[in-house]
Amino acid sequence: MTAELVRGQNHPLSTVRLEIRVSAGTPVVAAATLSDENGHAQGVEWVAHPGSPTLPGLEVSRQAAADHRLAVDLDAMPASVHRVNVLLSLPTGDGGGPVSFGSVPPPAVRVTGLDGTEVAGYTVTGLSAESAVVALELYRRQGAWKVRAVGQGYAGGLAELLTDQGLPQAQQLAAGINEAVAQGLARSVPAPPPPPRAPDGDRSRQAAASALGPDQSGSAYGAQGATGCPAGAPTGSVPTGGPTDPVPAAAVPTDPATPQPAPPPPPATGGPVDYVHPGRRNAAPPPPPPTAPPAQPGQPAPPVAGDATGWSMEERLYNQVWGMFEDLARTTAAYRSAVDFADTRMERELDQVLSDPRSRIGGQGDAAREAAQARHIQLVDQARQALERDLVQLGAESDVVEPALPPAYARWDNPVWHAYRVPMEMPMALRLGDLHLPESDSLRIPMLVRLPLERGLWIDSGGTASAEEPFTDSHELRHLALVSAVAHTARLLAVYPAGEFTVHVIDPAGSGAQALAPLVRAGVLATPPAAGAAGVADVLGRLTQRVDLVQMAVRGGVADALPPGFDTSQQLLVVNDFPHGFDDRAVNQLRYLADEGPAVGVHLMLVADREDAAGYGPLLDPLWRGLLRLTPVPDDHLADPWVGHAWTYEPALVPPGSEVLQQVLAQVAIARTKHT
Numbered sequence: 156m157t158a159e160l161v162r163g164q165n166h167p168l169s170t171v172r173l174e175i176r177v178s179a180g181t182p183v184v185a186a187a188t189l190s191d192e193n194g195h196a197q198g199v200e201w202v203a204h205p206g207s208p209t210l211p212g213l214e215v216s217r218q219a220a221a222d223h224r225l226a227v228d229l230d231a232m233p234a235s236v237h238r239v240n241v242l243l244s245l246p247t248g249d250g251g252g253p254v255s256f257g258s259v260p261p262p263a264v265r266v267t268g269l270d271g272t273e274v275a276g277y278t279v280t281g282l283s284a285e286s287a288v289v290a291l292e293l294y295r296r297q298g299a300w301k302v303r304a305v306g307q308g309y310a311g312g313l314a315e316l317l318t319d320q321g322l323p324q325a326q327q328l329a330a331g332i333n334e335a336v337a338q339g340l341a342r343s344v345p346a347p348p349p350p351p352r353a354p355d356g357d358r359s360r361q362a363a364a365s366a367l368g369p370d371q372s373g374s375a376y377g378a379q380g381a382t383g384c385p386a387g388a389p390t391g392s393v394p395t396g397g398p399t400d401p402v403p404a405a406a407v408p409t410d411p412a413t414p415q416p417a418p419p420p421p422p423a424t425g426g427p428v429d430y431v432h433p434g435r436r437n438a439a440p441p442p443p444p445p446t447a448p449p450a451q452p453g454q455p456a457p458p459v460a461g462d463a464t465g466w467s468m469e470e471r472l473y474n475q476v477w478g479m480f481e482d483l484a485r486t487t488a489a490y491r492s493a494v495d496f497a498d499t500r501m502e503r504e505l506d507q508v509l510s511d512p513r514s515r516i517g518g519q520g521d522a523a524r525e526a527a528q529a530r531h532i533q534l535v536d537q538a539r540q541a542l543e544r545d546l547v548q549l550g551a552e553s554d555v556v557e558p559a560l561p562p563a564y565a566r567w568d569n570p571v572w573h574a575y576r577v578p579m580e581m582p583m584a585l586r587l588g589d590l591h592l593p594e595s596d597s598l599r600i601p602m603l604v605r606l607p608l609e610r611g612l613w614i615d616s617g618g619t620a621s622a623e624e625p626f627t628d629s630h631e632l633r634h635l636a637l638v639s640a641v642a643h644t645a646r647l648l649a650v651y652p653a654g655e656f657t658v659h660v661i662d663p664a665g666s667g668a669q670a671l672a673p674l675v676r677a678g679v680l681a682t683p684p685a686a687g688a689a690g691v692a693d694v695l696g697r698l699t700q701r702v703d704l705v706q707m708a709v710r711g712g713v714a715d716a717l718p719p720g721f722d723t724s725q726q727l728l729v730v731n732d733f734p735h736g737f738d739d740r741a742v743n744q745l746r747y748l749a750d751e752g753p754a755v756g757v758h759l760m761l762v763a764d765r766e767d768a769a770g771y772g773p774l775l776d777p778l779w780r781g782l783l784r785l786t787p788v789p790d791d792h793l794a795d796p797w798v799g800h801a802w803t804y805e806p807a808l809v810p811p812g813s814e815v816l817q818q819v820l821a822q823v824a825i826a827r828t829k830h831t
């Protein structure tokens with residue numbers, strides 16, 4: 156069954172010998188770049204294009220055309236190649252052709268076997284001012300190949316795209332490709348004109364790129380660094396979707412057996428972003444998501460909670476949140492790029508005025524300066540209007556999604572917690588807080604990380620700079636850090652089935668007694684918080700032994716031979732005020748748990764100020780890098796996996812005066828008692 160991909164979605168490839176078929180309503184240039192594991196092409200010899208169409212395992216067309224077939228043999232790729240990027244661009248020159256993808260029907264790209272069997276397809280919608288686009292990416296992951304729909308456009312054209320691929324000779328290479336294409340176009344048959352454009356077309360669920368600048372791409376430690384949340388992708392980024400998790404978007408239910416028509420082209424300018432996704436099919440048909448009420452004529456369909464791909468409402472909501480996250484990242488990138496373009500253009504125009512002695516004085520110079528400033532204001536206003544249009548749509552979507560979230564994804568003030576019952580199975584993700592950008596301060600994106608946790612958490616209790624909390628002293632920060640850790644711990648306890656999550660706490664000096672009181676009073680800890688050097692050694696010794704036993708059992712293929720009564724639940728170790736109370740042996744055991752524990756169900760939550768451990772020097776650097784850093788107050792240290800914005804993180808704290816935490820922990824304690 157063919158997988159109809161949406162932007163960011165991936166799909167496994169069942170064969171290594173492929174054809175990539177491109178269909179467009181106008182002649183386009185098809186090319187491909189090979190990239191290493193960091194996503195960079197190592198030189199012009201890693202680019203297949205009309206002037207040099209053949210590389211090992213890859214062949215592209217020799218001229219611009221409305222239809223292309225690219226041949227790919229993944230087994231013939233050099234071992235250093237980890238990605239194959241399929242590029243499309245509009246020919247340049249004086250032929251009177253289109254200058255941007257926004258003025259032509261969206262190109263469709265299909266991946267097929269040599270027998271013509273379709274594996275996956277992607278229609279590159281949502282482009283406007285871009286004249287070059289990375290359509291698809293074939294990438295190697297754990298010895299297997301997958302395809303991902305990318306749809307990354309560049310208003311700066313092929314040269315900008317190649318620069319983003321890491322090619323230092325991008326300008327010269329783009330000029331050479333365009334020259335080869337110009338010679339080929341002289342021999343090609345002109346394509347028929349595209350059909351008339353609809354007055355208003357559907358947009359794919361992505362942020363529209365501004366007509367003034369490229370939607371610049373970058374990667375951060377987040378989805379691609381951490382695994383890929385989401386944010387739950389970063390070395391300071393957000394755990395993520397990306398390589399491991401798809402970053403899907405909302406979906407429209409379709410019959411997989413029925414061919415779907417290509418979506419109509421997007422409007423050239425203006426108009427709201429249509430929430431409905433055109434022509435979408437899924438690799439595996441999910442249960443039908445909720446349908447939106449009919450829209451008013453000329454208006455986009457109103458958003459619906461759960462309108463995304465997935466087999467369950469939980470999965471659809473998870474994917475929808477990630478779609479919103481990507482949309483906000485990209486629409487903000489487009490806005491910032493447009494503003495940068497406007498600033499650069501005004502500076503260039505003013506420099507030209509000042510460089511001409513005749514225009515430095517008098518009315519001519521003043522008029523030129525005023526004209527440059529007026530053009531700058533116009534461009535910035537246009538970019539702001541596009542941003543605000545997308546923010547309105549995303550805000551409307553957030554308004555319907557937030558109330559529909561299950562407890563694992565919901566804020567503590569969501570009414571869903573008042574009907575909380577201990578679940579029968581573990582959810583796929585957990586909310587650790589909210590993310591927002593300065594351009595959209597009122598719009599909060601839930602920060603979801605996949606479960607079970609793939610890396611430990613570090614709640615930074617020192618050195619946190621916060622515009623909202625500029626006068627918070629170090630003692631208050633340490634207290635807030637542990638309060639934040641308790642809220643995260645309670646949430647983890649609440650989303651696991653009874654008896655499947657066990658919490659241990661180390662509080663060497665007993666300084667966290669007040670913040671830890673809710674957990675202690677509810678009786679949800681395995682044992683009382685460990686204090687003193689002896690308590691630290693006891694807890695670390697037991698958990699280290701557990702990791703050793705499980706590793707030996709798994710590696711020996713005798714996982715069912717663990718000792719009788721062995722606790723098979725997931726384990727969480729919360730450490731307060733590290734490294735106080737830790738000797739060298741305890742520090743090494745903690746590092747061991749952080750590195751080896753997650754793979755066998757032992758997770759770490761460290762509440763610490765890194766400066767307190769400065770005496771260990773670089774010895775602990777791998778520990779800090781291996782943990783996802785969170786803060787007890789708002790802080791802009793996390794990055795998205797698409798364009799690398801610095802997002803402000805806000806922890807998921809219980810509202811002051813609320814009893815929800817005690818009520819939830821009471822339910823967990825009751826279920827724990829019944830289970831034992």
